[in-house]
Amino acid sequence: MLARCSGGALTGLEAVEVSVEVDIAPGLPGLLMVGLADAAVQESRERVRAALRNSGWRTPLTRVIVNLAPADLRKEGPAFDLPIALAVLMASGQLQPERMRAVWSAGELGLDGSLRPIRGAMALALAARRSGARALVVPQANGAEAALVEGLPIWSAESLSQVLALLADPSQAAPQRQRPRPRPRGPALDLADVRGQLHGRRALEIAAAGAHHLLLVGPPGSGKTMLARRLPGLLPPLSRDEALELSQLYSVAGLLERDGGLLQQRPFRAPHHGCSSAALVGGGSVPRPGELALAHHGVLFLDELGEFRRDVLNQLRQPLEEGEIWISRARQRQRFPCAASLVAATNPCPCGWFGDPGRPCRCSTSMRERYWGKLSGPLLDRIDLQVVVRRLDAEDLGRSYRTANGSCGTDSSGSEGNGSESSAVVAGRVAKARRRMQHRNPDGVANSQLTGAGLRRLGQIETEALQLWQQAMQQRGLSARSAERVLRVARTIADLGDQDSVDATAIAEALSFRSFDQCRRAGG
Ligand SMILES: Nc1ncnc2c1ncn2[C@@H]1O[C@H](COP(=O)(O)OP(=O)(O)O)[C@@H](O)[C@H]1O
Ligand SMILES: [Mg+2]
Incomplete structure (x- = not known):
């Protein structure tokens, strides 16, 4: 039968x-x-x-x-x-x-x-x-x-x-109890904990608003990891559709907590630099999503970028650009979404102290050149924002502690500019800029996805700004790709400033986020 x-x-x-x-x-x-x-x-x-x-x-x-x-x-x-x-x-x-x-x-x-x-x-x-x-x-x-x-x-x-x-x-059949959706908690890691680092904080805000990838360069202990971990908290809450898709992905990976309900938090994935390509981009005889896909709608943090195997990093290129990854097996191709923001961090040189005012760098010029050569691989091409972060000195750090007699907690300069704005405040600005971006860009693509034609069509750029941009291209010898990155970032800066057109201030600020290139030129 x-x-x-x-x-x-x-x-x-x-x-x-x-x-x-x-x-x-x-x-x-x-x-x-x-x-x-x-x-x-x-x-x-x-x-x-x-x-x-x-x-x-x-x-x-x-x-x-x-x-x-x-x-x-x-x-x-x-x-x-x-x-x-x-x-x-x-x-x-x-x-x-x-x-x-x-x-x-x-x-x-x-x-x-x-x-x-x-x-x-x-x-x-x-x-x-x-x-x-x-x-x-x-x-x-x-x-x-x-x-x-x-x-x-x-x-x-x-x-x-x-x-x-x-x-x-x-x-x-007992009706499956739909657990009440846990209310999304505020970010556990708040930007208010970060002292100083105005440039790094601003880079995080721009990265969140325009979905740009970000590179943090700085000596050990300068707060790179601390900054990176605070990016998910600046992104808007997951929509219901995003939460469903993310939960489905974790369900396929076998990582959904039992009875945990819908995933509500944007993921932050930080794979170790020794990880295999299957672990990073997915694979195996039974294809499973890798760290890149598990960072979907969230952040993929590559700490010690220079330590990752080059061939492994190379495999990230296309998926990062396309927001999806295809894993081919003998008889079929499987697709996983991977729209993640990349944050990469690295020391400025092999010993870690190049450019630090407090400690001399022990590396020779050729050592540094080799190190930078390795870094400036294909992945760096995809990163719009570069920030050099410096270590805070003892005085700066001391301000983050309250003394027994209750003093401290603010800068000697007062509360202005002490960099202790909370994640919630920054996230508010990010949400507004994102609405502006989605309203303007076709299909609501992020500014980070705009290329030549798209940028020309969408970005009204003021004459003075255009001149500054062209001047910088000539003086700094920026490649067409780098120059495009500057425009994309400037577009996001204008969105954060609620401006229709890109002005010279936005271009100047965007140019300040090529600081690793500058640092290399200075020390190479
Ligand atoms: N800007 C800062 N504000 C407050 N604490 C900081 C700052 N920078 C570094 N720290 C402290 O130093 C520790 C090490 O920072 P970390 O982010 O791990 O540095 P890195 O990743 O650059 O090596 C942090 O856990 C934090 O306690
Ligand atoms: Mg670190």
Whole structure:
């Protein structure tokens, strides 16, 4: 007898329907699996047999053929255990087909019939809803996650026996409690904690407003990491669609917290410089999103940029530009979104102290040149903002502490300009500038995405500003690419200033964010 039920296979961020067909035919006992199944799916033969037996069901004593269709799609992972077990029960007359009509299922079976969580329950729920399914059966641990997709009943269970009880009487299915959406917390890491560093703080604000990538150059302890970690808190809160997409991505990666509800915070990912290209851009025999995709809608922080392998960094180029990454496997290509802001940090030279007033640099000119040569690779081409940060002196740092008699906390110059503006205040300006940018740019693309023609069309630039820009190009020998970066940044500066046209002040400020180039020229 032939039986059929529905499951799903993950293809990047999405899932597609897989029809699980089981035929019980005369012949020697055994379970044969066809339809491009990987090792974990092949192993489900043993798990399914044991789970059925240990849950008190009959396993057929003849030949059982399991086909996973479409045959040209690679099926991975243990999530097919449950639909296979249910199809075997149907084919052997132990489960009425009517009960499985338009019901999708997914779950890994333990030998005792218990159900273990799977990756990508959200993507499966979306695919099931699209196909008009009546319900999706998932392991208990995936219930809350699947229920983030509205409009599809989710039946979650802890074991195969519970699944069969639910199928017999769906009214038993406990409604998945949608956890109240946690109110987005204010940023835990506030810009108010950063003393001084006006240039670095301003760069963060511009990066947040125009979605520009940022390079921080400075000696150890100058606050590069401290600044970078405060960028997510300056970005606008995630919209509902962004939160859903991000949660779906983490669900596919198997990183969504159990019962954690929708992700509300923009991610901050800081991979170690020794990481492999698969860890950074994604991959593996079962393609999974890498750090770049996990930073989607948030920040990817590459600390010690010069220590990353060049070939690994090279792979970031195209995805960073396109906002999506394709991972190719033998038979298919999987797509993951990765619209992340890049913040890179580096020491100014191998010893770390070049340009520091307090400590001499021990590197020779040729050492520095080599170091900079390595840095100025292809990735630096994509970075609009460069900032050289200096270490604060003891006096500056001391001001961030309150003394026992309650003094301090402000600059000797008073509260003006002490750089202790909070993230909330800066985020307010960023939100306003972003609205302006989205209103003006076609398809609401960020200023960082504008290139030649787009910049010319959109950026009204004042005559004086144009002259200053041309002058800087000549005097500093800026390449066309660098000059374009200056214009993009100036456009964002004008947006932050609520101005329609780019004036000379905006150009001058934008030019100040090429300081690593300047520093190199001075010391090279
Ligand atoms: N501008 C600053 N304001 C307040 N604290 C600072 C500042 N710069 C550095 N610090 C202190 O120094 C520590 C080291 O800074 P960090 O960001 O790790 O430096 P880097 O990444 O450049 O090596 C921080 O944890 C912080 O306590
Ligand atoms: Mg650091």
